[in-house]
Amino acid sequence: MQRESMLQNVRERKQPWDIAVIGGGATGVGVAVDVAARGLDVVLVEAHDFGKGTSSRSTKLVHGGVRYLEQGNVPLVMSALKERGLLRRNAPHLVHDLAFVVPHYSWWEAPFYGIGLKLYDLLAGKYGFGASKLLTKEETLERLPALEPEELRGGVVYYDGQFDDARLLIHLAMTAADHGATLVNYCVATGLLRDADGYVNGLTARDEETGEELNIEARIVVNATGVFTDSVRRMADPEAEPLVVTSQGIHLVFDRSFLRSDTALMVPRTSDGRVLFVIPWHGHAVAGTTDTPVDAPSLEPRALDEEIEFILETAARYLTRPPTRADVLSVYVGLRPLVKGDGKTSALSRDHIIHVDTSGLLTITGGKWTTYRHMAEDCVDHAITLGRLRDEECTTKNLRIHGYLENSSSLGEMEVYGSDAEAIEGLAKDHASLGAQLHPDLPYIGAEIVWGARAEMARTVEDALARRTRALFLNADAAVAMAPAVARLLAGELGKDEAWIAAQVKAFRELAEQYKVA
DSSP states (O other): OOHHHHHHHHHHOOSOEEEEEEOOSHHHHHHHHHHHHTTOOEEEEOSSSTTSSGGGSSOSEEOOOHHHHHTTOHHHHHHHHHHHHHHHHHOTTTEEEEEEEEEEOSTTHHHHHHHHHHHHHHHHGGGOOOOOEEEEHHHHHHHOTTBOOTTOOEEEEEEEEEEOHHHHHHHHHHHHHHTTOEEESSEEEEEEEEOTTSOEEEEEEEETTTOOEEEEEEEEEEEOOGGGHHHHHHHHOTTOOOOEEEEEEEEEEEEGGGTOSSSEEEESOOTTSOOEEEEEETTEEEEEOOOEEESSOOSSOOOOHHHHHHHHHHHHHHBSSOOOGGGOSEEEEEEEEEEOOSSOGGGSOOOEEEEEOTTOOEEEEEOOGGGHHHHHHHHHHHHHHHHTOOOOOOOGGGOOOTTOOTTGGGGGGGGGGGGGHHHHHHHHHHSGGGGSEEETTEEEEHHHHHHHHHHSOOOSHHIIIIIISOHHHHOHHHHHHHHHHHHHHHHHHHTOOHHHHHHHHHHHHHHHGGGSOO
Protein backbone atom coordinates (compact mmCIF):
# COMPACT_ATOMS: atom_id res chain seq x y z
CA MET A 1 0.00 0.00 0.00
CA GLN A 2 1.96 2.97 -1.32
CA ARG A 3 0.66 6.52 -1.49
CA GLU A 4 2.25 7.58 -4.79
CA SER A 5 0.78 4.62 -6.67
CA MET A 6 -2.62 5.37 -5.12
CA LEU A 7 -2.40 9.00 -6.27
CA GLN A 8 -1.39 7.82 -9.73
CA ASN A 9 -4.55 5.69 -9.87
CA VAL A 10 -6.60 8.84 -9.20
CA ARG A 11 -4.72 10.92 -11.80
CA GLU A 12 -4.99 8.30 -14.55
CA ARG A 13 -8.65 7.39 -14.03
CA LYS A 14 -10.58 8.13 -17.23
CA GLN A 15 -14.09 7.00 -16.26
CA PRO A 16 -16.16 7.69 -13.12
CA TRP A 17 -15.58 5.52 -10.08
CA ASP A 18 -18.57 3.51 -8.89
CA ILE A 19 -18.27 5.00 -5.39
CA ALA A 20 -16.10 7.76 -3.91
CA VAL A 21 -15.78 7.89 -0.13
CA ILE A 22 -14.88 10.96 1.92
CA GLY A 23 -13.42 9.98 5.30
CA GLY A 24 -10.74 7.49 6.31
CA GLY A 25 -11.98 6.34 9.71
CA ALA A 26 -13.61 3.02 10.58
CA THR A 27 -16.82 3.80 8.70
CA GLY A 28 -15.25 5.12 5.52
CA VAL A 29 -12.56 2.45 5.28
CA GLY A 30 -15.17 -0.18 6.12
CA VAL A 31 -17.22 1.06 3.16
CA ALA A 32 -14.14 0.89 0.91
CA VAL A 33 -13.51 -2.72 1.97
CA ASP A 34 -17.13 -3.67 1.26
CA VAL A 35 -17.23 -1.98 -2.17
CA ALA A 36 -13.91 -3.45 -3.29
CA ALA A 37 -14.80 -6.93 -2.03
CA ARG A 38 -17.97 -6.80 -4.17
CA GLY A 39 -15.80 -6.13 -7.22
CA LEU A 40 -16.88 -2.52 -7.65
CA ASP A 41 -14.51 0.43 -8.14
CA VAL A 42 -13.93 2.65 -5.11
CA VAL A 43 -11.71 5.59 -4.23
CA LEU A 44 -11.36 7.02 -0.71
CA VAL A 45 -9.86 10.35 0.31
CA GLU A 46 -8.88 11.27 3.86
CA ALA A 47 -7.96 14.84 4.79
CA HIS A 48 -5.36 13.77 7.35
CA ASP A 49 -4.15 10.27 8.24
CA PHE A 50 -6.31 7.17 8.41
CA GLY A 51 -7.86 7.10 11.88
CA LYS A 52 -6.56 10.54 12.88
CA GLY A 53 -9.86 11.24 14.66
CA THR A 54 -12.29 9.10 16.62
CA SER A 55 -11.27 5.73 15.16
CA SER A 56 -7.89 5.65 16.94
CA ARG A 57 -9.22 6.96 20.26
CA SER A 58 -11.72 4.34 21.45
CA THR A 59 -11.84 2.35 24.70
CA LYS A 60 -10.22 -0.50 22.73
CA LEU A 61 -13.24 -2.77 23.16
CA VAL A 62 -15.15 -4.84 20.61
CA HIS A 63 -18.37 -5.23 22.53
CA GLY A 64 -22.13 -5.46 22.44
CA GLY A 65 -22.49 -2.67 24.95
CA VAL A 66 -23.74 -3.60 28.41
CA ARG A 67 -24.91 0.00 28.85
CA TYR A 68 -27.13 -0.20 25.76
CA LEU A 69 -28.75 -3.33 27.19
CA GLU A 70 -29.63 -1.37 30.31
CA GLN A 71 -31.16 1.30 28.05
CA GLY A 72 -33.35 -1.37 26.46
CA ASN A 73 -31.73 -1.18 23.00
CA VAL A 74 -31.75 -4.95 22.48
CA PRO A 75 -31.50 -4.85 18.65
CA LEU A 76 -28.30 -2.76 18.81
CA VAL A 77 -26.80 -5.09 21.41
CA MET A 78 -27.65 -8.21 19.39
CA SER A 79 -26.23 -6.70 16.21
CA ALA A 80 -23.05 -5.62 17.98
CA LEU A 81 -22.59 -9.02 19.63
CA LYS A 82 -22.90 -10.75 16.26
CA GLU A 83 -20.41 -8.31 14.71
CA ARG A 84 -18.07 -8.86 17.64
CA GLY A 85 -18.04 -12.58 16.85
CA LEU A 86 -17.47 -12.01 13.12
CA LEU A 87 -14.61 -9.62 13.82
CA ARG A 88 -12.84 -12.07 16.10
CA ARG A 89 -13.20 -14.75 13.42
CA ASN A 90 -11.96 -12.51 10.58
CA ALA A 91 -9.11 -10.76 12.43
CA PRO A 92 -7.85 -13.15 15.14
CA HIS A 93 -4.49 -11.37 15.25
CA LEU A 94 -6.17 -8.15 16.41
CA VAL A 95 -9.34 -9.15 18.30
CA HIS A 96 -9.22 -11.22 21.49
CA ASP A 97 -11.44 -12.35 24.31
CA LEU A 98 -11.11 -10.35 27.49
CA ALA A 99 -12.54 -11.22 30.89
CA PHE A 100 -14.28 -8.40 32.79
CA VAL A 101 -15.17 -8.39 36.47
CA VAL A 102 -18.02 -6.32 37.87
CA PRO A 103 -17.38 -6.06 41.64
CA HIS A 104 -20.25 -6.06 44.15
CA TYR A 105 -20.17 -3.88 47.24
CA SER A 106 -23.93 -4.05 48.02
CA TRP A 107 -26.13 -7.11 48.52
CA TRP A 108 -28.47 -6.29 45.62
CA GLU A 109 -25.76 -5.93 42.98
CA ALA A 110 -25.04 -9.66 42.60
CA PRO A 111 -28.53 -10.69 41.42
CA PHE A 112 -29.09 -7.42 39.50
CA TYR A 113 -25.91 -7.52 37.41
CA GLY A 114 -25.77 -11.30 37.35
CA ILE A 115 -29.16 -11.52 35.63
CA GLY A 116 -28.32 -8.70 33.22
CA LEU A 117 -25.08 -10.34 32.13
CA LYS A 118 -26.81 -13.72 31.67
CA LEU A 119 -29.13 -11.93 29.25
CA TYR A 120 -26.04 -10.48 27.54
CA ASP A 121 -24.73 -14.05 27.11
CA LEU A 122 -28.09 -15.19 25.76
CA LEU A 123 -28.29 -12.41 23.16
CA ALA A 124 -24.84 -13.34 21.83
CA GLY A 125 -26.13 -16.80 20.89
CA LYS A 126 -23.60 -18.73 18.80
CA TYR A 127 -21.31 -15.69 18.75
CA GLY A 128 -20.71 -15.83 22.51
CA PHE A 129 -17.25 -15.37 23.99
CA GLY A 130 -17.85 -17.27 27.22
CA ALA A 131 -20.45 -17.68 29.96
CA SER A 132 -20.72 -15.15 32.79
CA LYS A 133 -20.77 -16.40 36.37
CA LEU A 134 -20.97 -15.14 39.92
CA LEU A 135 -17.72 -14.95 41.91
CA THR A 136 -17.05 -15.10 45.62
CA LYS A 137 -15.05 -12.32 47.25
CA GLU A 138 -11.94 -14.53 47.15
CA GLU A 139 -12.41 -15.39 43.47
CA THR A 140 -12.97 -11.73 42.63
CA LEU A 141 -9.73 -10.68 44.33
CA GLU A 142 -7.87 -13.55 42.69
CA ARG A 143 -8.86 -12.19 39.29
CA LEU A 144 -8.38 -8.53 40.26
CA PRO A 145 -5.73 -8.34 43.01
CA ALA A 146 -5.60 -4.53 42.72
CA LEU A 147 -9.30 -4.22 43.64
CA GLU A 148 -10.27 -2.48 46.89
CA PRO A 149 -11.22 -5.38 49.26
CA GLU A 150 -12.98 -3.39 51.98
CA GLU A 151 -16.75 -4.14 51.98
CA LEU A 152 -16.34 -6.22 48.79
CA ARG A 153 -18.97 -8.98 48.62
CA GLY A 154 -18.02 -10.66 45.34
CA GLY A 155 -18.42 -10.05 41.65
CA VAL A 156 -19.58 -11.24 38.26
CA VAL A 157 -17.20 -12.20 35.48
CA TYR A 158 -18.26 -11.86 31.84
CA TYR A 159 -16.45 -11.85 28.50
CA ASP A 160 -16.17 -9.32 25.71
CA GLY A 161 -13.63 -8.46 23.05
CA GLN A 162 -10.57 -6.24 22.95
CA PHE A 163 -8.64 -4.87 19.99
CA ASP A 164 -6.15 -2.28 18.82
CA ASP A 165 -8.35 0.20 16.96
CA ALA A 166 -5.75 2.02 14.84
CA ARG A 167 -3.96 -1.20 13.90
CA LEU A 168 -7.26 -2.75 12.81
CA LEU A 169 -8.04 0.35 10.75
CA ILE A 170 -4.68 0.19 8.96
CA HIS A 171 -5.26 -3.48 8.20
CA LEU A 172 -8.75 -2.69 6.91
CA ALA A 173 -7.21 -0.09 4.58
CA MET A 174 -4.74 -2.73 3.42
CA THR A 175 -7.61 -5.21 2.96
CA ALA A 176 -9.40 -2.68 0.76
CA ALA A 177 -6.20 -2.12 -1.23
CA ASP A 178 -5.67 -5.88 -1.55
CA HIS A 179 -9.08 -6.01 -3.27
CA GLY A 180 -8.35 -3.15 -5.66
CA ALA A 181 -9.50 -0.06 -3.74
CA THR A 182 -7.65 3.24 -4.07
CA LEU A 183 -7.13 5.10 -0.79
CA VAL A 184 -5.23 8.35 -0.30
CA ASN A 185 -4.42 9.97 3.04
CA TYR A 186 -3.54 13.66 3.33
CA CYS A 187 -5.95 14.36 0.47
CA VAL A 188 -8.69 16.76 1.56
CA ALA A 189 -12.08 16.93 -0.16
CA THR A 190 -12.51 20.58 -1.15
CA GLY A 191 -15.87 20.51 -2.92
CA LEU A 192 -18.49 18.44 -4.74
CA LEU A 193 -19.02 18.04 -8.47
CA ARG A 194 -22.52 18.11 -9.96
CA ASP A 195 -24.12 16.95 -13.18
CA ALA A 196 -26.41 19.00 -15.42
CA ASP A 197 -29.37 18.27 -13.14
CA GLY A 198 -27.54 19.42 -9.99
CA TYR A 199 -26.92 15.97 -8.55
CA VAL A 200 -23.57 15.21 -6.92
CA ASN A 201 -21.42 13.15 -9.27
CA GLY A 202 -17.99 13.46 -7.76
CA LEU A 203 -15.70 15.64 -5.70
CA THR A 204 -12.68 17.87 -5.88
CA ALA A 205 -9.71 17.16 -3.65
CA ARG A 206 -6.27 18.56 -2.90
CA ASP A 207 -3.11 16.57 -2.21
CA GLU A 208 -1.92 18.23 0.99
CA GLU A 209 1.70 17.26 0.35
CA THR A 210 2.05 18.92 -3.06
CA GLY A 211 -1.00 21.16 -3.42
CA GLU A 212 -2.10 19.24 -6.54
CA GLU A 213 -5.80 19.66 -7.33
CA LEU A 214 -7.73 16.52 -8.26
CA ASN A 215 -11.12 15.99 -9.89
CA ILE A 216 -12.73 12.68 -8.89
CA GLU A 217 -15.89 11.72 -10.76
CA ALA A 218 -18.11 9.05 -9.22
CA ARG A 219 -21.60 7.68 -9.61
CA ILE A 220 -22.15 7.97 -5.85
CA VAL A 221 -20.31 10.00 -3.22
CA VAL A 222 -20.42 8.69 0.36
CA ASN A 223 -19.87 11.09 3.25
CA ALA A 224 -18.34 9.06 6.09
CA THR A 225 -16.65 11.81 8.07
CA GLY A 226 -17.91 11.08 11.58
CA VAL A 227 -18.05 14.18 13.75
CA PHE A 228 -17.37 16.31 10.64
CA THR A 229 -20.44 14.89 8.83
CA ASP A 230 -22.37 18.14 8.73
CA SER A 231 -19.51 20.24 7.36
CA VAL A 232 -19.33 17.95 4.32
CA ARG A 233 -23.12 18.00 3.95
CA ARG A 234 -22.94 21.80 3.86
CA MET A 235 -20.73 21.54 0.77
CA ALA A 236 -23.84 20.21 -0.97
CA ASP A 237 -26.38 22.34 0.87
CA PRO A 238 -25.23 25.33 2.97
CA GLU A 239 -28.64 25.28 4.74
CA ALA A 240 -28.48 21.56 5.71
CA GLU A 241 -29.96 20.85 9.15
CA PRO A 242 -27.40 19.20 11.47
CA LEU A 243 -27.58 15.42 11.76
CA VAL A 244 -24.91 14.97 14.42
CA VAL A 245 -24.15 16.14 17.91
CA THR A 246 -20.76 15.53 19.45
CA SER A 247 -19.63 14.33 22.83
CA GLN A 248 -16.12 13.61 24.00
CA GLY A 249 -14.72 10.79 26.07
CA ILE A 250 -11.27 10.78 27.61
CA HIS A 251 -9.02 7.90 28.66
CA LEU A 252 -6.11 7.94 31.10
CA VAL A 253 -3.22 5.52 30.63
CA PHE A 254 -1.21 4.20 33.58
CA ASP A 255 1.51 1.71 34.27
CA ARG A 256 0.21 -1.88 34.35
CA SER A 257 0.95 -2.09 38.09
CA PHE A 258 -2.29 -0.23 38.85
CA LEU A 259 -4.29 -3.22 37.58
CA ARG A 260 -1.84 -6.14 38.04
CA SER A 261 -4.08 -8.46 36.01
CA ASP A 262 -5.08 -9.67 32.56
CA THR A 263 -8.70 -9.18 33.64
CA ALA A 264 -10.50 -5.87 33.16
CA LEU A 265 -12.51 -3.98 35.77
CA MET A 266 -15.97 -2.71 34.84
CA VAL A 267 -17.81 -0.27 37.12
CA PRO A 268 -21.42 -0.39 35.87
CA ARG A 269 -22.67 2.91 37.19
CA THR A 270 -20.67 6.07 37.75
CA SER A 271 -21.90 9.45 38.94
CA ASP A 272 -22.45 10.61 35.32
CA GLY A 273 -24.48 7.55 34.36
CA ARG A 274 -21.77 5.88 32.28
CA VAL A 275 -19.71 2.79 32.92
CA LEU A 276 -16.03 2.99 33.82
CA PHE A 277 -13.53 0.49 32.47
CA VAL A 278 -9.99 -0.14 33.62
CA ILE A 279 -8.50 -2.51 31.09
CA PRO A 280 -5.12 -4.09 30.37
CA TRP A 281 -3.78 -2.94 26.99
CA HIS A 282 -0.30 -3.28 25.46
CA GLY A 283 1.35 -3.69 28.87
CA HIS A 284 -0.47 -0.71 30.41
CA ALA A 285 -3.78 0.04 32.15
CA VAL A 286 -6.35 2.23 30.38
CA ALA A 287 -9.13 3.90 32.39
CA GLY A 288 -12.15 5.58 30.80
CA THR A 289 -14.41 7.05 29.78
CA THR A 290 -16.38 10.30 30.13
CA ASP A 291 -19.30 11.81 28.23
CA THR A 292 -19.04 15.58 27.82
CA PRO A 293 -21.08 17.49 25.21
CA VAL A 294 -18.92 19.44 22.75
CA ASP A 295 -20.12 22.48 20.80
CA ALA A 296 -17.91 21.96 17.75
CA PRO A 297 -15.66 19.07 16.69
CA SER A 298 -11.89 19.49 16.47
CA LEU A 299 -9.02 17.34 15.22
CA GLU A 300 -7.19 17.36 18.56
CA PRO A 301 -9.79 17.66 21.33
CA ARG A 302 -8.44 18.41 24.78
CA ALA A 303 -9.23 16.70 28.06
CA LEU A 304 -10.95 18.94 30.59
CA ASP A 305 -9.61 19.08 34.13
CA GLU A 306 -12.95 17.94 35.51
CA GLU A 307 -12.90 14.88 33.22
CA ILE A 308 -9.43 13.92 34.41
CA GLU A 309 -10.44 14.34 38.05
CA PHE A 310 -13.65 12.33 37.49
CA ILE A 311 -11.74 9.30 36.20
CA LEU A 312 -9.05 9.57 38.89
CA GLU A 313 -11.65 9.84 41.67
CA THR A 314 -13.82 7.02 40.32
CA ALA A 315 -10.84 4.69 39.81
CA ALA A 316 -9.54 5.53 43.30
CA ARG A 317 -12.73 4.16 44.86
CA TYR A 318 -12.09 0.74 43.36
CA LEU A 319 -8.31 0.33 43.29
CA THR A 320 -6.05 -0.34 46.27
CA ARG A 321 -3.51 2.07 44.81
CA PRO A 322 -5.36 5.29 43.96
CA PRO A 323 -3.91 6.81 40.77
CA THR A 324 -2.91 10.47 40.76
CA ARG A 325 -2.24 13.01 38.02
CA ALA A 326 1.48 12.26 38.35
CA ASP A 327 0.81 8.63 37.42
CA VAL A 328 -0.83 9.41 34.08
CA LEU A 329 1.49 8.39 31.23
CA SER A 330 -0.86 9.63 28.52
CA VAL A 331 -4.35 11.06 28.13
CA TYR A 332 -6.20 10.70 24.85
CA VAL A 333 -9.54 12.14 23.83
CA GLY A 334 -12.07 10.83 21.33
CA LEU A 335 -15.19 12.47 19.90
CA ARG A 336 -18.40 10.51 19.34
CA PRO A 337 -20.66 11.30 16.36
CA LEU A 338 -24.13 10.86 17.88
CA VAL A 339 -27.32 10.99 15.87
CA LYS A 340 -29.12 14.16 16.87
CA GLY A 341 -31.97 13.81 19.38
CA ASP A 342 -33.27 15.18 22.63
CA GLY A 343 -31.71 14.77 26.05
CA LYS A 344 -28.24 13.90 27.37
CA THR A 345 -25.55 12.76 24.97
CA SER A 346 -25.00 9.65 27.10
CA ALA A 347 -28.58 8.60 26.31
CA LEU A 348 -28.40 9.21 22.55
CA SER A 349 -28.52 6.19 20.28
CA ARG A 350 -25.35 4.55 18.98
CA ASP A 351 -27.33 3.23 16.02
CA HIS A 352 -26.16 4.48 12.65
CA ILE A 353 -28.26 6.33 10.12
CA ILE A 354 -28.07 6.66 6.35
CA HIS A 355 -29.23 9.97 4.96
CA VAL A 356 -29.57 11.04 1.34
CA ASP A 357 -29.59 14.78 0.71
CA THR A 358 -31.64 16.25 -2.14
CA SER A 359 -28.35 16.61 -4.02
CA GLY A 360 -27.84 12.84 -3.97
CA LEU A 361 -24.99 12.94 -1.43
CA LEU A 362 -25.19 9.77 0.67
CA THR A 363 -24.19 10.21 4.31
CA ILE A 364 -23.60 7.48 6.86
CA THR A 365 -23.01 8.50 10.47
CA GLY A 366 -23.47 7.40 14.07
CA GLY A 367 -22.78 3.81 15.02
CA LYS A 368 -19.76 2.41 16.85
CA TRP A 369 -16.50 0.66 16.02
CA THR A 370 -17.89 -2.82 16.69
CA THR A 371 -20.61 -2.48 14.06
CA TYR A 372 -18.46 -0.89 11.32
CA ARG A 373 -18.88 -3.91 8.98
CA HIS A 374 -22.67 -4.00 9.25
CA MET A 375 -22.80 -0.21 8.76
CA ALA A 376 -20.70 -0.52 5.63
CA GLU A 377 -22.91 -3.29 4.24
CA ASP A 378 -26.02 -1.18 4.81
CA CYS A 379 -24.38 1.86 3.24
CA VAL A 380 -23.17 0.04 0.12
CA ASP A 381 -26.56 -1.63 -0.38
CA HIS A 382 -28.11 1.85 -0.44
CA ALA A 383 -25.37 3.21 -2.71
CA ILE A 384 -25.89 0.40 -5.24
CA THR A 385 -29.60 1.22 -5.42
CA LEU A 386 -29.12 4.98 -5.51
CA GLY A 387 -26.32 4.89 -8.11
CA ARG A 388 -27.89 2.12 -10.18
CA LEU A 389 -24.70 0.12 -9.81
CA ARG A 390 -24.17 -3.53 -10.62
CA ASP A 391 -25.97 -5.44 -7.87
CA GLU A 392 -23.36 -7.53 -6.07
CA GLU A 393 -23.81 -9.35 -2.77
CA CYS A 394 -21.87 -8.32 0.33
CA THR A 395 -19.03 -10.75 1.12
CA THR A 396 -17.47 -9.23 4.24
CA LYS A 397 -19.09 -11.56 6.80
CA ASN A 398 -16.48 -14.15 5.91
CA LEU A 399 -13.74 -11.87 4.57
CA ARG A 400 -10.38 -12.36 6.25
CA ILE A 401 -8.79 -9.05 7.17
CA HIS A 402 -5.24 -8.31 6.03
CA GLY A 403 -2.73 -9.92 8.37
CA TYR A 404 -5.09 -12.77 9.26
CA LEU A 405 -3.17 -15.33 11.26
CA GLU A 406 -4.48 -17.98 13.60
CA ASN A 407 -2.54 -18.70 16.78
CA SER A 408 -0.70 -15.40 16.43
CA SER A 409 -0.12 -14.97 20.19
CA SER A 410 3.33 -16.58 19.82
CA LEU A 411 4.43 -13.39 18.02
CA GLY A 412 4.34 -11.41 21.28
CA GLU A 413 4.34 -7.65 20.65
CA MET A 414 4.43 -8.30 16.90
CA GLU A 415 1.04 -10.02 17.02
CA VAL A 416 -0.76 -6.87 15.85
CA TYR A 417 0.93 -7.28 12.45
CA GLY A 418 -0.30 -10.85 12.01
CA SER A 419 1.14 -12.38 8.84
CA ASP A 420 3.13 -9.17 8.14
CA ALA A 421 5.23 -9.76 11.27
CA GLU A 422 7.57 -12.04 9.31
CA ALA A 423 8.49 -9.24 6.91
CA ILE A 424 9.13 -6.79 9.75
CA GLU A 425 11.28 -9.32 11.60
CA GLY A 426 13.14 -9.85 8.33
CA LEU A 427 13.95 -6.13 8.18
CA ALA A 428 15.30 -6.27 11.73
CA LYS A 429 17.38 -9.33 10.88
CA ASP A 430 18.86 -7.79 7.73
CA HIS A 431 19.65 -4.46 9.43
CA ALA A 432 20.71 -4.93 13.06
CA SER A 433 20.10 -1.27 13.88
CA LEU A 434 16.40 -1.70 13.04
CA GLY A 435 16.05 -4.47 15.62
CA ALA A 436 16.84 -2.25 18.60
CA GLN A 437 14.13 -0.81 20.83
CA LEU A 438 13.51 2.87 20.22
CA HIS A 439 12.83 3.45 23.94
CA PRO A 440 13.35 1.16 26.96
CA ASP A 441 9.80 1.71 28.24
CA LEU A 442 8.07 0.63 25.01
CA PRO A 443 8.60 -2.45 22.80
CA TYR A 444 8.75 -0.71 19.41
CA ILE A 445 11.72 -1.18 17.09
CA GLY A 446 13.02 0.73 14.09
CA ALA A 447 11.85 -1.95 11.64
CA GLU A 448 8.24 -1.10 12.52
CA ILE A 449 8.78 2.52 11.53
CA VAL A 450 10.36 1.53 8.22
CA TRP A 451 7.52 -0.93 7.54
CA GLY A 452 4.95 1.75 8.34
CA ALA A 453 6.49 4.05 5.71
CA ARG A 454 6.97 1.35 3.06
CA ALA A 455 3.72 -0.62 3.38
CA GLU A 456 1.24 1.34 5.51
CA MET A 457 1.42 4.89 4.12
CA ALA A 458 2.88 6.49 7.26
CA ARG A 459 3.91 10.01 6.23
CA THR A 460 4.79 11.78 9.48
CA VAL A 461 6.28 11.17 12.91
CA GLU A 462 2.76 11.46 14.30
CA ASP A 463 1.49 8.74 11.94
CA ALA A 464 4.30 6.44 13.08
CA LEU A 465 4.07 7.11 16.82
CA ALA A 466 0.30 7.59 17.25
CA ARG A 467 -1.26 5.10 14.84
CA ARG A 468 1.25 2.68 13.21
CA THR A 469 2.70 2.13 16.67
CA ARG A 470 0.74 3.29 19.71
CA ALA A 471 3.61 5.00 21.52
CA LEU A 472 1.93 8.40 21.97
CA PHE A 473 -1.20 6.78 23.42
CA LEU A 474 0.79 4.67 25.87
CA ASN A 475 3.51 7.00 27.11
CA ALA A 476 3.74 10.57 25.82
CA ASP A 477 7.18 11.29 27.30
CA ALA A 478 8.65 8.11 25.82
CA ALA A 479 7.10 8.97 22.43
CA VAL A 480 8.71 12.42 22.50
CA ALA A 481 12.09 10.85 23.27
CA MET A 482 11.64 8.50 20.28
CA ALA A 483 10.70 11.29 17.85
CA PRO A 484 14.18 12.29 16.54
CA ALA A 485 15.16 8.69 15.71
CA VAL A 486 11.76 8.05 14.13
CA ALA A 487 11.97 11.24 12.05
CA ARG A 488 15.38 10.18 10.74
CA LEU A 489 14.12 6.72 9.78
CA LEU A 490 11.11 8.20 7.99
CA ALA A 491 13.27 10.76 6.20
CA GLY A 492 15.40 7.94 4.83
CA GLU A 493 12.32 6.18 3.48
CA LEU A 494 10.50 9.25 2.15
CA GLY A 495 13.49 11.13 0.75
CA LYS A 496 13.26 14.07 3.17
CA ASP A 497 15.99 16.45 4.34
CA GLU A 498 17.31 17.75 7.67
CA ALA A 499 14.85 20.66 7.67
CA TRP A 500 11.95 18.21 7.37
CA ILE A 501 13.33 16.15 10.25
CA ALA A 502 13.60 19.21 12.50
CA ALA A 503 10.10 20.42 11.58
CA GLN A 504 8.59 16.98 12.22
CA VAL A 505 10.23 16.65 15.65
CA LYS A 506 9.08 20.13 16.63
CA ALA A 507 5.49 19.49 15.47
CA PHE A 508 5.33 16.17 17.29
CA ARG A 509 6.67 17.60 20.54
CA GLU A 510 4.00 20.31 20.43
CA LEU A 511 1.27 17.74 19.74
CA ALA A 512 2.47 15.43 22.52
CA GLU A 513 2.00 18.16 25.14
CA GLN A 514 -1.76 17.62 24.80
CA TYR A 515 -1.31 13.97 25.75
CA LYS A 516 0.34 14.88 29.06
CA VAL A 517 -1.41 15.75 32.32
CA ALA A 518 0.14 18.74 34.02
